[in-house]
Amino acid sequence: MAIRFQQHPGLVVYLTAGDTGLHPRSHSHAPAAAHSPVDLSTTRDIALAAIDAGADVIELGVPFSDPLADGPVIQRASERAILRGTRLIDVLALARELRIARPQAGLVIFSYLNPILRFGLTRFADAAAEAGVDGVLLTDMIVEEADEYLAEMHRVHLAPIFLAAPTSPEDRLRAIGENSQGFVYAISRTGITGKQQQVAADAAALVERIRRWTQLPVALGFGISNAHHVAEVGRFADAAVIGSAIVELIEKSSEDEAPGVVARFIQGLRQSNLAQTR
Amino acid sequence: MATTSANPTTRPGRFGAYGGRYVPETLMAALSELEAAYDAARLDPDFQAELDDLLHNFAGRPTPLYFAKRLTQELGGAKIYLKREDLLHTGAHKINNALGQGLLARRMGKKRIIAETGAGQHGVATATVCALLGLECIVYMGEEDIRRQELNVLRMRLLGAEVRPVTSGSKTLKDAVNEALRDWVTNVRDTYYILGSALGPHPYPTMVRDFHRIIGIETRQQILATEGRLPTAIVACVGGGSNAIGIFHPFLQDTAVRLIGVEAGGRGLTLGDHAARFSGGTPGVLQGTYSYVLQDEDGQVSLTHSVSAGLDYATVGPEHAALHDCGRAEYVSADDIHVLEAVVRLARAEGILPALESAHAVAECLRIAPTMAAHDILVVNISGRGDKDMGILARELNIQGAESR
Numbered sequence: 163m164a165i166r167f168q169q170h171p172g173l174v175v176y177l178t179a180g181d182t183g184l185h186p187r188s189h190s191h192a193p194a195a196a197h198s199p200v201d202l203s204t205t206r207d208i209a210l211a212a213i214d215a216g217a218d219v220i221e222l223g224v225p226f227s228d229p230l231a232d233g234p235v236i237q238r239a240s241e242r243a244i245l246r247g248t249r250l251i252d253v254l255a256l257a258r259e260l261r262i263a264r265p266q267a268g269l270v271i272f273s274y275l276n277p278i279l280r281f282g283l284t285r286f287a288d289a290a291a292e293a294g295v296d297g298v299l300l301t302d303m304i305v306e307e308a309d310e311y312l313a314e315m316h317r318v319h320l321a322p323i324f325l326a327a328p329t330s331p332e333d334r335l336r337a338i339g340e341n342s343q344g345f346v347y348a349i350s351r352t353g354i355t356g357k358q359q360q361v362a363a364d365a366a367a368l369v370e371r372i373r374r375w376t377q378l379p380v381a382l383g384f385g386i387s388n389a390h391h392v393a394e395v396g397r398f399a400d401a402a403v404i405g406s407a408i409v410e411l412i413e414k415s416s417e418d419e420a421p422g423v424v425a426r427f428i429q430g431l432r433q434s435n436l437a438q439t440r
Numbered sequence: 441m442a443t444t445s446a447n448p449t450t451r452p453g454r455f456g457a458y459g460g461r462y463v464p465e466t467l468m469a470a471l472s473e474l475e476a477a478y479d480a481a482r483l484d485p486d487f488q489a490e491l492d493d494l495l496h497n498f499a500g501r502p503t504p505l506y507f508a509k510r511l512t513q514e515l516g517g518a519k520i521y522l523k524r525e526d527l528l529h530t531g532a533h534k535i536n537n538a539l540g541q542g543l544l545a546r547r548m549g550k551k552r553i554i555a556e557t558g559a560g561q562h563g564v565a566t567a568t569v570c571a572l573l574g575l576e577c578i579v580y581m582g583e584e585d586i587r588r589q590e591l592n593v594l595r596m597r598l599l600g601a602e603v604r605p606v607t608s609g610s611k612t613l614k615d616a617v618n619e620a621l622r623d624w625v626t627n628v629r630d631t632y633y634i635l636g637s638a639l640g641p642h643p644y645p646t647m648v649r650d651f652h653r654i655i656g657i658e659t660r661q662q663i664l665a666t667e668g669r670l671p672t673a674i675v676a677c678v679g680g681g682s683n684a685i686g687i688f689h690p691f692l693q694d695t696a697v698r699l700i701g702v703e704a705g706g707r708g709l710t711l712g713d714h715a716a717r718f719s720g721g722t723p724g725v726l727q728g729t730y731s732y733v734l735q736d737e738d739g740q741v742s743l744t745h746s747v748s749a750g751l752d753y754a755t756v757g758p759e760h761a762a763l764h765d766c767g768r769a770e771y772v773s774a775d776d777i778h779v780l781e782a783v784v785r786l787a788r789a790e791g792i793l794p795a796l797e798s799a800h801a802v803a804e805c806l807r808i809a810p811t812m813a814a815h816d817i818l819v820v821n822i823s824g825r826g827d828k829d830m831g832i833l834a835r836e837l838n839i840q841g842a843e844s845r
Contacts, residue, residue, distance in 0.1 A: 227609070227740040228726060230618045231464040231625065237608060249738045275462055275725045280739030302462040302725065306451070327466035329628060334468060352466050353626040 165268040165296050165321060165344040167218045167379055171392060172401030173431065174345075174381050175217040175424075176272060178225055178239035178409055179205050179256060180248025185416040200247045202256045204417050209260055211421035212408075215428035218401065219268030219345075219381075220260065221299065224253050226274040231301045233356030235406040239413065250281050254293045261294030268344070270297040270323065287314040297321035297344040305337040312341060325349055328368050332375075339376030346372055348399065350384045356406045358385035366398040392431045404431070453642020456765060458758035461641040462725045467621075470628045475643040477548045482650070487543065494539050498572070499529045501536075501654065505662035505819070511789040511809075518672060518812035520805060523659050523687060523821045526794060532824030533655060533683045534565035538634060540651035542569035545632035552576045552627065555634045556620040558585055558613030558679065559750035559797060560592025561824055562636030567601035569634075577601035580619040584611040585749045591828050610743045613679075613753045617727050637680025638757035641728030645758050652686025659819060660690050672816040673698035673808070676823065677800040678771065679715070679750045681757035683823035688769060699768065700808075701760060702800040704746030705775035711736070715744040717756045718764050718771040726754060731761040747776040747832065748796035750824075774803035780836050782806055783826060795824035796832065 182204045209220045225243035229236060250273070257269050271290055278286050278300065290298065298320055303311060305324060315322040321344030326335055329352060339346060348369050351362035362385065369380050382395045383403030395402040408424055415423045452475070453459045461471060481487040495501040504527065508520040525533040538555075545553055553575045557563030563579040570577035579596055583605045586593050596603050609615040617640070624633045638648040663671055674691060676684035678701035688699045706714035714720065717732040724733035726741055734742040734754045746752040763769035774782070779796060782803035787793045794802055798821070805820045812818060826833065834841060 228614065228618055230621045230727065233622075244740055276733070276735070276741070277739035279724055280722075280735065280737065301464055302728070304461060304463065304465060304468055307460050307462060325465045327464070327468070329466055329469040331469055334465075338465070349466060352628050354622045 165219055167401050169216065169218070171396035171399060172218040172379065172381065173216055173392070173428065174219040174221060174383070174401055174403040175212045175408060175428065176221040176223055176403060176405035177205055177208060178223040178236060178243050179253045180225060180243030180246050181205070181239040181409065181412060182242070182246065182417045183413045183415055183420060187417045199255065200249065200252050202248070202252055204420060206256055206259055207421040208412065208424050210263060211425040212428055213264045213267045215425040216432045217267070217428055219270055221270045221272040221403070222253050222257055224250050224271065224273035224277050226277055229274065231354055233354040233406060235410045235413065236355050239409045250277050250286070254289050257290070257295050258293035268297070269295050270299055271295055272299045275300050275302050283311065283314050287318045287320060291318035291320055295320060297323050299323040299325070299347060301325070305334070305341050308341065323347055326368065326372050328352055328362070328364050332371070335372055336375040339372060339378065342376065342378055345379040345381050345401065346376060347403065348372055348380050348382045350382050350386065353384065355384055357387040357410070361386065361391050361394045369399045389431050389433065453646060455645070455759040455762035458729070458731050458761040459642060459645055460730050461728060462730065463641045463728045464625055466625050466628060467641070470624070471641055471643070473548070477544060478643055478647050481544055481547060487547065491540055491543055495536065495654065499535045499539060500527060502658045503527050505659055505666065507666070508790050511786065514789055515806065515809040517809040517814065518816035518818040519814070520809055521663065521671070521817065521819045522790070522792065523655060523819060525655060525683065526792070526798065526822045526825035530561070530565045530568050531827065532561040532565070532795065533652060533686065534562040534636060535568065536654055536686070537636065537648050537651040537682060538562065538565035538569045541632070541634040541647070542566070542573050542575065545575065545634065546573050548632065550630065550632035552578070552631045553634055554578045554580070554620050554623050554631055555636060556580045556613065556616035557636060558616065558752060559748065559795070560585065560589040560596070560828060561750065561795070563601070563603070564592050564595050564599070566634050566636070567596040567599040570601065571599045578623070579603050580606050580616040580623070582606045582611040582613060582616050585613065585616070588832060589749055589828055590831065612744070612749065614727070614741065621727065637682040638685045638759060639680040639727065639729060639755070645729065648682050649685045649689055649759060652682050653689050655683065655686040655821065656688060656690035659687055663817065663819065667817060669817070670694055670697050671819045672812065673700055674819045674821070675700045675702060675801045675804050676821040677702045677751060677797050678756060678760060679704070679753050679797060681760045683821055685757060685759055687821045688763070692768060695768070698770065699763070700804060701769055701771045702804045703771060703773040704748060704751035704800060705773035706745040706747070707776060712743045713745050714773065715746050715751055715753055716773040717754070719773060723761070729755070729758045731755050731758040732764070747779060747836070748800065750795070750797040751800060772804055774800045778803040783833060784837065792822065793826040794822050795826045796829045798823045799826070
């Protein structure tokens, strides 16, 4: 499947795979034995609910011990997911389940580089493609270091998605545009992930600069957390990425209620009349 | 590594397969700006003259290369020389790099300085340089390290720096680096990050090494002047590895000189009990660079332990990884117990109290000097002094203070 945004603006939803929040069901703390697959049914149910509520793309976040691009919300989610024993191989199995259940949804593996390296880049590319993943986003992979990563992505027809930042000069934006597939992820502001009051003023300028170099859709992320933000993003970008706002909802919800809570939140993002205007 | 091009040597910041830049895109412009500014400063005679003046008149360079006569006699083997970086202003080699980067920050027009620190020596050096140059200073330090290196926290605060406790992860050096990087990503336009070891994304490993090469350059001149020949071996402790790369680097072409790095053996060989990356680690990417990393089979970074906060770190500078793989340098470890013994031994034989970090190098010296011949020369880099460790030492060695007379 190719990544497609069915509505405008499109919605990309980030989930930290394996996080069941602060109120998990009592039996879901840890796998029964070391290296037995962790139960990712809650992340699966949240992802399915998000897709059915209107998410075009699900980013499955691979938890990492040192998430230096992330704010406190995703840091905490990653810690909980690691404590539960979530491994990359489990996340790939979850991707396969989601692909079978929702053939039309965009699926992206979102990770720091090290868990992928440890798994093996070639093995990862094969397993992700086989699971039906559409694209891969590595937060700490820049285009200059990406030769072999790109070769592997191309070999198995996975879309490499690079991030573009407000600080990226034109030559970097050009390289990011030329080497990305699926979409370009524009970072709305300098900083780490997390909610904020307003969409940063220079976000629109960044998206405009990216469009000089690529025809790909541009998704804007970092700090997008409500319907007003989504509507504003829709004025200049193709899609909005919602991360910490949803991860925080999952953190606060009981494990059983999380899919419903997330679905209602996403429907709320879509219901704003503002979202239809461009 | 898995993700480098076929010809890594043509890429900037590579040491064999190691090094590189694995950072959020937001930092790339700042790293490029830093690289360009450093390249210009390096070749600017005025910059070098000001740095040399400060190293001489403010920091106290050159440091002595001291012949440890009693220790040599006691051990009955190689002639032991101590490179006295502990005598530098602020108490450790860290001031070499902090001065260099502080001048660079000022040259780049950056007024806000951030730094990470483990043992606090880099934090104190940075706070000192910021006071000297009139720059705002924020130091990230793990809560665990704040507890065990309190004296350095007090020094930083007295110097006008803001010390921000880091509560994530193991609350030690690795977590302080994460938090400093998060600050930098957020405030990248007006902030200079003075990274304290030969770690992180390019150009830091090269730049920090260059600022510490003076240790090896002086050692080379001093031993040639004193002995008329090069040493048989040089021993230095390796956390991130800045003091070690600084003393090793000018000797890399002198292949007869053994270069020995000493990592933290901690409590033992179980993952989580030590910081011996070359015996327990595997190549991976942490905090912007590809090097040896203590990690589990899923690529999650392991907790580490060392009695010394400065060596308690899950990865190692990428140039050391390259020197390890090509065999030019050897890497061993010393465990906490032998390190504490080494502190006492050096203090009582020579009247020199080494930092717990530097005592790892002393421990290796105690081990190998007796096996060497009398005409062999062994240089030990005493990278810092142990005043900061008196709390730990008093507790571990049961030294009585005023309260229990």
